[in-house]
Amino acid sequence: MKDPDGLCDIFKRKAMAVSAIVKDVDSLDNAFEYAIEICKKKEACKMMNPGFDSQAKSEKIISAPGLSEDMAEKFADICMEQGIDYAQDSLRNHLSGIDIGFTTADWGIAETGTLVIDSSMEELRLATMISEIHIAVLQKSRIVKDSYELEDRLIQSMQKSPNYMAFITGASRTADIERVLAIGVHGPLELHILMLEDL
Secondary structure: OOOOOOHHHHHHHHHHHOOOEEEEEOOHHHHHHHHHHHHHHOOOOEEEOOOOOEEEOOOOEEEOOOOOHHHHHHHHHHHHHOOOEEEOOOHHHHOOOEEEEEEEOOEEEOOOOEEEEEOOOHHHHHHHHOEEEEEEEEEHHHEEOOHHHHHHHHHHHOOOOOOOEEEEOOOOEEOOOOOOOEEOOOOOOEEEEEEEOOO
């Protein structure tokens, strides 16, 4: 893809500045492989029991709502081969922890390194909020210069109800607690963005 305005490079630089991990991938299959490798390397996420003591789960879970039926089936098969649980729906049953939330982004904003994801589907919202690591695939052709370039598209999208549009910039972080920076309090500990030529 030609990128005369250098939007891909700007997006990558801005996203990395807010601690996102950005990689190029050649295909959705490569994105699946990347997610599997990240999941295999990490410890199973910890869940909270009623006494608020954390304990490690033995199984690892990847959630990937929003994929087409054939892609979801393919990803589920790969996960099963690797001994990883795959969850596409009923994510409320996994509120104690999802290792990897895998999504596709609708847009990227170069100016801030921000992902824009239509999260009107509850499963998609949950996958981006309760996973320890969020991996998002972003088509390079869907990167715009700034939020103003998305204004008309967002207005059109918001005519549908219900509507929930998420703007995600970097991993979850807050300094609300005694003004000490904490990562992963309100969402994933890590954000990985896989930049793809086309889907």
